[in-house]
Amino acid sequence: MDLDRLITGIRDGDRRALARAITLVESGRADHRAQATRLLDAVTDPERQAIRIGLSGTPGVGKSTFTEAFGLMLTGQGLRVAVLAVDPSSARSGGSILGDKTRMEQLSRDPNAFIRPSPSQTELGGVARRTREVIALAEAAGFDVVIVETVGVGQSETLVAQMTDIFTLLLAPGGGDELQGVKRGIMEIADLILVNKADGEMKAQAGRTCADYAGALRLFRKRPGDPEDFPKALTVSAVTGDGIATAWDEMRALVAHRRASGQFDQTRARQNRHWFDDAVRHGILRHLGSDPETRARMEKLGAAVAAGDAAPSAAADRMLALLFGGDRPD
Numbered sequence: 001m002d003l004d005r006l007i008t009g010i011r012d013g014d015r016r017a018l019a020r021a022i023t024l025v026e027s028g029r030a031d032h033r034a035q036a037t038r039l040l041d042a043v044t045d046p047e048r049q050a051i052r053i054g055l056s057g058t059p060g061v062g063k064s065t066f067t068e069a070f071g072l073m074l075t076g077q078g079l080r081v082a083v084l085a086v087d088p089s090s091a092r093s094g095g096s097i098l099g100d101k102t103r104m105e106q107l108s109r110d111p112n113a114f115i116r117p118s119p120s121q122t123e124l125g126g127v128a129r130r131t132r133e134v135i136a137l138a139e140a141a142g143f144d145v146v147i148v149e150t151v152g153v154g155q156s157e158t159l160v161a162q163m164t165d166i167f168t169l170l171l172a173p174g175g176g177d178e179l180q181g182v183k184r185g186i187m188e189i190a191d192l193i194l195v196n197k198a199d200g201e202m203k204a205q206a207g208r209t210c211a212d213y214a215g216a217l218r219l220f221r222k223r224p225g226d227p228e229d230f231p232k233a234l235t236v237s238a239v240t241g242d243g244i245a246t247a248w249d250e251m252r253a254l255v256a257h258r259r260a261s262g263q264f265d266q267t268r269a270r271q272n273r274h275w276f277d278d279a280v281r282h283g284i285l286r287h288l289g290s291d292p293e294t295r296a297r298m299e300k301l302g303a304a305v306a307a308g309d310a311a312p313s314a315a316a317d318r319m320l321a322l323l324f325g326g327d328r329p330d
């Protein structure tokens, strides 16, 4: 792999170079990992900053339809849009949220859009790393908006919220007990709730659902520094396009507000810090799993614990001392 050409390609915003770079960061090979790290280091440019939008919702709520309509609106304004998928379940099922169907057909043909499905084979711990790196690459390639789409499986929302600037939850119009269906944790991290399918027969119902959520959101503590009226609930229709421009206006207003207050940069700094912590933690775990000597020692100590010959905490201390030096309690 010609790394220099890849670096130039990314800087030039070349979509094929971006696709190749993503394949590189997704690779499990040690030599690829080293190249990926060099690549990320070389292309990272603080001057290039996308708006990173997390988008979550259960299957069927209209994520793809919304993303296509929203994405086309943005490219229509001359913006470049990258759509990435995070699907932790794909590690088990082998499926992927964007890859299995032909979705976002129009957007995928748009020269100002880049769509990348979730890889079908990713170790669970690798999902976060891969996604952060892909976001960084898309940003370095000059994309103005990066949409990170995820299915609603609890854990993945938190993950996506930790690497985006704005977290959006897409919901469908529903009956009165809908509210209980949405986990409190997700309501707490959402900046914007969009009740989709506000069209035709469902329009009135969508309005009522939206009012219910708006009411529920008022019960949550505001994020310090955010405008009084956030988090917000709005109705949209991915099919007619109603409300989509308003949703974008609200997102931009929130970003502008957070930029002005310094909160935007603080959040990114915290996210980078978290990324670093995570990378170190995973590196240690990888080492535990792959270094033969370390594994043998783990096995031996583990067997001693299981046999009742060593106390778990003492054995763990010995293992840690072996890895990092320091006092070895016997």
Ligand code: GDP
Pocket: 057, 058, 059, 060, 061, 062, 063, 064, 065, 066, 196, 197, 198, 199, 200, 236, 237, 238, 239, 240
């Ligand atoms: P996803 O699984 O969340 O990505 O959902 P899809 O985008 O595949 O949409 C699921 C179904 O809902 C499809 O049949 C869409 O045509 C339909 N749908 C999506 N958005 C809307 C909308 O705004 N209004 C209506 N009436 N149907 C929609």
